[in-house]
Every structure is written in C-alpha cells, then in structure tokens.
Amino acid sequence: MSGFRDRTAIAGVGYTPFSANSGVSTLSLAVDAVLAALDDAGLTVDDVDALATHRVGDSTPPWVVAPALGVPEVTWYLDQFGGGSVSHAVLGQAAMAVASGVARTVVCYRAINARSEFRMGGTGRGPAPVFDAQYQAPYGHLAPPQQFAMAARAHMNAYGTTAEQLGAIAVTQRGNAVKNPRARKRDPITLDDYLASRWIAEPLRLLDCCLETDGACAVVITSADRAHDLRHDPVLISGAAWGGGDTFLSGAGSGPAGTDLTVTEAARLAPRLYAAAGVGPDDIDVAELYDCFTYSVLVQLEDYGFCAKGEGGPFAASGAIGPGGTLPVNTHGGFLSEGYVHGINHVAEAVAQLRGTAGDRQVAGACVALSTAQPGYVLAGTSALILRSDR
Amino acid sequence: MSLSERPRPEPDRDSAPWWEAVRRHELIVQRCDGCAALRFPARSVCNRCRSRNWTWVPASGTGRVYSWIITHQVFLKGLADEVPFLVLLVRLDDGDDLLMYGGLVGAGADVLRPGLPVEAVFTDVPGEDGTTLVQWKPRDLVS
Ligand SMILES: [Zn+2]
Numbered sequence: 001m002s003g004f005r006d007r008t009a010i011a012g013v014g015y016t017p018f019s020a021n022s023g024v025s026t027l028s029l030a031v032d033a034v035l036a037a038l039d040d041a042g043l044t045v046d047d048v049d050a051l052a053t054h055r056v057g058d059s060t061p062p063w064v065v066a067p068a069l070g071v072p073e074v075t076w077y078l079d080q081f082g083g084g085s086v087s088h089a090v091l092g093q094a095a096m097a098v099a100s101g102v103a104r105t106v107v108c109y110r111a112i113n114a115r116s117e118f119r120m121g122g123t124g125r126g127p128a129p130v131f132d133a134q135y136q137a138p139y140g141h142l143a144p145p146q147q148f149a150m151a152a153r154a155h156m157n158a159y160g161t162t163a164e165q166l167g168a169i170a171v172t173q174r175g176n177a178v179k180n181p182r183a184r185k186r187d188p189i190t191l192d193d194y195l196a197s198r199w200i201a202e203p204l205r206l207l208d209c210c211l212e213t214d215g216a217c218a219v220v221i222t223s224a225d226r227a228h229d230l231r232h233d234p235v236l237i238s239g240a241a242w243g244g245g246d247t248f249l250s251g252a253g254s255g256p257a258g259t260d261l262t263v264t265e266a267a268r269l270a271p272r273l274y275a276a277a278g279v280g281p282d283d284i285d286v287a288e289l290y291d292c293f294t295y296s297v298l299v300q301l302e303d304y305g306f307c308a309k310g311e312g313g314p315f316a317a318s319g320a321i322g323p324g325g326t327l328p329v330n331t332h333g334g335f336l337s338e339g340y341v342h343g344i345n346h347v348a349e350a351v352a353q354l355r356g357t358a359g360d361r362q363v364a365g366a367c368v369a370l371s372t373a374q375p376g377y378v379l380a381g382t383s384a385l386i387l388r389s390d391r
Numbered sequence: 392m393s394l395s396e397r398p399r400p401e402p403d404r405d406s407a408p409w410w411e412a413v414r415r416h417e418l419i420v421q422r423c424d425g426c427a428a429l430r431f432p433a434r435s436v437c438n439r440c441r442s443r444n445w446t447w448v449p450a451s452g453t454g455r456v457y458s459w460i461i462t463h464q465v466f467l468k469g470l471a472d473e474v475p476f477l478v479l480l481v482r483l484d485d486g487d488d489l490l491m492y493g494g495l496v497g498a499g500a501d502v503l504r505p506g507l508p509v510e511a512v513f514t515d516v517p518g519e520d521g522t523t524l525v526q527w528k529p530r531d532l533v534s
Binding site: 201 | 397398399400401402403406432457458459460461462463464466467470473475476478480482487488490491492493494505522524
C-alpha cells in the first residue's frame, strides 16, 4: 500500500519567534509563519491555493488566514478539530490533496498563544469537550500533566520504568537545545537538576513537561516534481498515516489496548506508516517524537518499534537517543526545550536534518526521518510522517 | 471548602443515570442486553455486539488500584488549598476494562501499590446541591 509515496514534498519552512508572550493575535502569528515558509520555498502568496491547520478553539482558521493574506483562490482547505494528536494528520492530508491534484501548493500552519492566552487542558480558557472529561474533572484531574502522569505511573507499575530513565530524555533533549539558536531553553541540565525539579503531578516533575510557547511554524507542501524546481532540495513525504478511535475510557470494551495506558495508538499506526513508506524502524536515521512530556517519548520508542514493549526506559537511558546514538531523538530539543508549537516544529526540524542544514546538531548522513504526533492519549488517535531526503 | 470549587460533574444524555445513582450512593454500570458485557463509561451502543439496548445493574463496588498521581501544581485556583492531592485510577473487580477515577480516603499515599484492593465510598460535596463523587478506600479499612 504505497499510496502517494514520494509524490509530494516539503519545499519550505517558516517560523515566528517562540516566546512566553507573543503580544500578537494568532492570526498575526499564522500570517508571519506562512509568509516565512513561502519565502523559504521561493514562493509567494499568489502561488498558494490551499491552507491547512488544526486547533481546539484556540487559533485562527484558514478561512480567516487566507483572505487576510490575499490568497487568490482557495481550492482546498483543512480546519481540523484536534490537538497534538492530529498535528501530523494535517500534513498527511495536505500531501494527499496535492497528490490527488486537488491542490498544488498547500501551506500547513499551527499558530497558538499557548502560554499567554490558551493553556492546554482548560486551565486558562474553557476546556475543549473530551469524552473522558466528565469522569476526571470533578476530581481536579483535567490538565495534560496529570493525564500523562497517570500513564507514566502505569508504565512504572508494569515495567519498572524509573524517574532516572525519564530524566535521561529531558537531559538529552536539553543538550540538543544548547545547539539550537531557536530554542527557548539553552542552559544544559544534569540528571540531578532533573531530579531536583519540583513536582508537577507525581511521577512527573517540572523538567518532564514541555514549554508552553507562543509561536507559529509552517511548512509548504507541493508535488515532488515541482519541488525540484524550487529553492531547496526537496524533502519527500515518503509515508503518512493517521487514525485511531479510542480515548482511554471510550476504549473500554474495544480490545486489549483499550484500557492499557502503557500502549498507545502509535502501536497500531506504526505498521501502516512503515508500509506506506516502504521502510522499517531500522531505516530511521533521526526521530522527532512528540514530547509534550518525557513519558510520551519513552512510550513511542516502544510503540514505533525501536525497542520492545517495556524497554523504553532502558533504551532511553542507554545513550541510544542522543547525538551519535543509534536513534538521535528530538535533535532540536523538542517541546521540552525548543518550545511547544504542537507538533509542526518537529516536522520543520526533520526537514532541516534531511536538508543537511541543522548546523551543530546535524545528524551525519541523515536520509530518513520519523516525525510523530501526540501518540493518542486524551484525544483519540495519532498521526505521523516519514520523510526522506532527495539530494 | 475548596471541594466545592472543583469542576461540577457534567453528565451527558447517556451518563445522567450514572450520576443520579452516585447521588443515591449507588455504583452502577450498564449491562448490554445483547451480549451481557458490562460497560462503563456510559454509552448508548455496545462496541462488541452493537446492541442499542442495555440495563443498569449494580456494580460490586470493589476494585484494584491500577495507577495514581499526586498533583502538586495548582491547575485551578479553587484547588489551591487542596494540593497536593491524590487521584486514583481503579480497575473494577466486575471487569478488566471497567475503570473509574476517584480520590483516596481513609489512608495516605504510602499505602498505594499496584493492585491494592479498594472499595467505593461516596462523598457528598459540602455546600453543593446534590453533587456526590465516588472515592476509594483501601478495602481492609472499610468497616
Ligand atoms: Zn453487547
């Protein structure tokens, strides 16, 4: 099932600055990121015929951004409801739109004031409706750190996963961020710093949590053929997969993974993704794994097949995920240290790695990258891309 | 009392009978009329046999601790004087895929371990008209 393998490409990426208070609207952030991505691709607004985003009532939709930019004619758009779990589904669908001929140049963006306006989990403005919420919120259990802490504890209970193993992820990613001028946190940390950081929701500490960030990021998707005529070497979208169906409680009765917090939707998606791209875990040179919390990296190391179920902790602590390891992970520092822009900045970093333009943090010879969305906690489903350099 | 500052239960059309039972200090689950599978949370269709018919039946009220967290961060101002507080996730003895959340009463976090037997108890939220929550008590402490 090769689908649209290698028929589309990412031709440009653009950012706004990442901060704790952008001082501007999400419309403004979106416009800036879209224009920056077009500029990077050597394209203009007149070349755009499609826009795509996702949001949970916290951002500006394509049907506002397109007229704000003066896009001549929108032939396709996507305004998907959802948080991090759909972040890569947006790009997959954009690639599908291009491969089908419905759209020629799609700009995907995500623009949020996740620190100064809308804080995830409804602790700022009102929460998004989630099936499980009515059984959790009355106990004061509603914020993402709490939900992921519950899963992390279940993993510890089942497999003996330790704080030091989660800490290895935080320390490794901070080390990567030191080499990333865009990162919000660039001071190195040690495992002792990690262990001394305050509890947020046990077993998660402050340094297990990502940086709520104001900012935007965008990528341009067009056909592989056309991308060859543009400014940069194309980064091909080799595989895309999205899907799912269960939230934790709604999964009750649907099968063994339905109420097992230690298995995510990524375990079901991964075989489809690898088949779509025609590669396997051993072919991945660099992995940008959704890291709202350290634990989500750990569980994805298992569910994307880089190690056995239950071995995510030892794998993370082995050095394998660091620079020079067998699977460099979150080379930009991830949401933990670069900033949380909800998924798309992982794709942008993967593009830099595959273009060979990642500077001090470049993974030598990186040809195939995995970039993933929230693996399926809280809201149903997940999504991911496999990208390939075409140099 | 900050318990009254917590988010209120927001029942939907499927779960309203469950919340009403909790107010009466009863723990119930759905039993599918088609395949007899027990079901929680409340939904209007069985995801095994797809029957649209069900009967509410009493649950045993006992279960085992699956996971837990201790929240230190004040995510809601109304909970500022409650932190740190515990939330448990309990797997009911009635079925492996029946799970419920709740606080821990009658003991501290030091007793917690995976598989700890617990029993449902009910807490009427002070000052709130008809708001009752399910909580969990280690079973050997239930009198
Ligand atoms: Zn049934």
